[in-house]
Amino acid sequence: MLVSHGLAGLLAQSGLVPRGTRVFVFERIFAVFLVLGTLVGVVVIxxxxxNAYKYRDDGQEPTDADRPALGELPTGGGKGKKLFTSFALSAVVVISLVAWTYGTLLYVEEGPSQAESLEIDVEGYQFGWRFTYPNGHVEDSTAGGVLRVPEDRAVRLRVTSADVFHNFGIPEQKVKTDAIPGQTSETWFQAEETGTYTANCYELCGAGHSYMTAQVVVMEPDEYREWYENLNESAS
Structure with missing residues (x-):
């Protein structure tokens, strides 16, 4: 673990660990595993x-020189050098991959700083979501409310629950976290494109669990700023 943590720190400092939105980071992880898995599969197969072709049965009887005598150890195996080399290369690849993935997931876990992020409180209840903005405005999904966020800006969500265990997730943005009564969990995402997405509950929470959804509307920054300022004016 210490070795992996140290390598993860070195990879992060070297710039090899991808930085960006959650979608971008997870796409890079998938691509790396796909390429390495394909490469290993091609080499092994x-x-x-x-070897199957080299040592195939060609129908010819082996000569006495090809047969070891009874009790004689086979020769020409390289004294285990091939086996040692394969294990060493495998260890380097696996440890490097674990360290790189660990460093990448550390970045995903931490996310951008609070100063760079828009903070929104999310509260789950049976069977809906309440979104509270920094100015105190509340949107309730069961009353038609939606979660509105600006495009290309990190959004940090502080998620909790008013009753039972829930789990808030937006699959298109690769974000998901627990909503636990009496506790607050934090997660973040950054939408690269405007549009409407769907937030779901991923924890079986009762008879209305499948209806516990909310719309997430990603707006252009100027449009979002105008909408948010209008909220302040209407509240004053």
């Missing part, structure tokens, strides 16, 4: 096919 290729080596297997090569």
């Amino acid at each position: 290729g080596y297997m096919l090569y």
Whole structure:
């Protein structure tokens, strides 16, 4: 674990760990695992096919020189060098991959600083979501309210529950976190495109669980600023 943590720190400082939105980071993780998995599969299957062809039965009887005598150890195996090399390369690849993934997920866990983020409180209840903005404005999903956020800005969500366990998630933005009574969990996301997305509850919370959804509307920054300022004017 200490080795992985140290390598993760070095990777983060070197710039090899991807930075950006959650969607971007998870796409990079998927791409790295896909490429490495494909490469390992090609090497293993290729080596297997090569040996299957090399040592195929060609119908010829082996000569006495090819047969070891009874009690004689086979020669020409390289004294385990191939096995050692394969284990060493595998260890380097696995440890590097674990460290890189660990460093990447650390970034996803921490996210942008609070100064750079728009903070919104999210409260789950049976069976809806309440969104509270910094100015005190509340949107309730069961009353037609939606979560409105600006495009290309980090949004930090402080999530809790008013009754039972819930789980707030927006699959298109690769964000999901628990909503626990008496506790607050934090997560973040940053939408790159305007549009309407769906937030769901991913914790079985009662008979109305499947209806516990909310719309997430990503707006252009100027449009969002105008909407937010109008809220302040109407509240005053």
